[in-house]
Amino acid sequence: MNNIRDSGFFLPEINSEMMLPFYLSEVAAGFPSPADDYIDKKMDLNEHLIRNPTATFFVRAYGDSMQDANIQSGDILIVDRALDAANNSIVIAVFNGELTVKRLKQAGNKLFLMPENKDFPKLEVTEDTSFEIWGVVTYIIHKASL
C-alpha cells in the first residue's frame, strides 16, 4: 500500500485550481450561440507580467533619481532575477551595500549606474566598489491617479 502511495499514481492533485471558461449562452436544443466559438480563457495579468514567478520579486521605488525613465516615487517595480542584465537594462543593483535602481551603462571598459534625472550623479563601478546585479526590472506599475 505504501509503495502505491509513494509512487504518486493514485494521489489526486488537490491544490491546483483550474479556470474554466464561462459560457454565456444557455444550453438549449436548437442552434448554439455563434459566440460560443470565441470564448477564450480569462486574462491573467500575472501571465502577462511575470515570466518566471520563482525568480520574480516586487519592490517599491522611492525618490526621483529615475523619473525620466518613467519611474516615479511609489511605483511598484517587477524584478526578474533570472534575466541577465544587458547594456541599458534598468536594474536593481547592490552598490556599496545598498540596493538601488538605475540604468546599467557600459562605456568602453567602464561600467556605470546611471540615474535618469540630471540632478543626480552617475555612479561608476570601480575595483573599489562592492557591486552586484540583484535583478532586472521588467515592468513598472504606476497608478494613473491618486
Added chain:
Amino acid sequence: MKILALVDCNNFYVSCERVFDPSLRNRPAVVLSNNDGCVIARSQEAKDVGVPMGAPAFKYKVFFEKHGVSVFSSNYALYGDMSQRVVNTLATFAPSMEVYSIDESFLEFGGHDLNNLESIGHEMRNKVLKWTGIPVSVGFGPTKTLAKAANRFAKKESWTNGVFGLCDLDKNDKFLEKIPVSDLWGIGRKTGKKLIDRKITTARLFKNLPDLWIKENLTITGLHTALELRGISCFSLENSPPPKKTIVTSRSFGKPISTLQELEESVAAYMTRAAEKLRRQQSLTGGIMIFLATNPHNSLPQYSNSTTKMFPVATDYTPDLITAALNGIKSIYRPGYKFKKTGVVLLDLVHKHNRQANLLELADSESKVKKNKLMKILDAANTRFGKGTLNYASEGINQPWQMTRNHKSPDYTTCWAEIPKIK
C-alpha cells in the same frame, strides 16, 4: 544506479535576511527563536566572533553590541517563501526530489547525469544563487547518509567550491575518517557518546563495526546508518509525504498571562490558525485538545493541564472549533497562576472528500453548504489582504499574549505594504 544529492542552504535564515539587506553581507548576524529567546541561526562571521548556537539573547546583548552583531527575530513568512523559491528552482534539475526540511532537499539523479554530477552541482549552486539570492552547498552520494556526509565537506571545505561527492565507495574511507561519529546523520547525541566511550570516534570506524554488534547496541536504526555509509541504500526518497495526521498550534507568550480572558483570546487565535491549516490540506478534524502550562523554569507555583473534546461529526468550521476550544480552556483554567503557554491540537484528521459519512450530517446538509461558503470567503480575504484581515472577535484586539518579535525584518515577499523600498 542512482545518485542522491543533498542540497542544503548555507545559514539559511541569515541568508534570507541578507538578500534584502545587502549591508549585512560579510558582517556578523544572528536570528533568534520565537519570543526572541536564543540564537537559532548564525552567519559565518557571527560564528567567527564566537557566538555559540543556542546563545540566550538576553545574556549576549552586550556581546552583540560590542561585536556589531545584527540581531533578527525569526521571520517565518519570509523564510517560508524563500524556501519555496529554492525548492522550485531545484525542481528544474531532477524529476524526483524530497523536501527534507525548510532548508534541505534531496534530489535523485540517474542515467546521463551521472557522468557530469560535478558540473550539475555547480549549475544548481549558480542557478539558486542567481534566482533567489540564497547560497547552497551540494553533496552527492549513492545513499542519503553519504550525500549528507558529502554535503558537510561541500559546506566546510573551501577547496570543494560548495560541491562534493562521496560516490566512489573505494575512495570514501579517507574522507569518512575525518567525520566525527557524533556528526553523522541519524546518530543522536546519546548514541554518539556511547560510541565515543568505546573509542569509535569516526564515521569510518563506525562503518566497519560488525553488523550484529551495531544491531544489538544501537538497534536497527544504527545498522541502517552503517549500511548507508557502506553504500547500501536503506532510506528511500519520499516523494510525497502523506498529509499530517495532527495539527498543533502553540506558542509561548511574550509575557506571562494570568487572566482567563487573555488565555481565551490566545486559544481562539491559535484555533483560527490551526483551522486555516486544516482547510488548506483539505482535512476535517475529529476532535481537539487544548492545553495550558506555567513556566517550569521559575520558582512560581506550577500548574499545567489539558482537555480533549471529540466531535460527533468531523469538522473544519472555525466557529464550532472556537466554541469548543473556549469551553475547553474555561474548564482547565485555574486563577492565581502565571501561564507561559497555551496551545491547540487538532486530532484524528480525515480527508474531507474521502471518509465515512454520518447520519447526523445528512440531516444538516443545507447549513453545511453555508458554512463551507463562509469559510472559503474568510480564507480568501485573509490570503489576499494579509493574515488576520478578518478576525473572530474572540481572538481579541490588542493581543498582549502575542509573541515578542522586537527585531523582525519586513515581510519582503509576502505583504504588499512591506516589499523592499529602493532608491
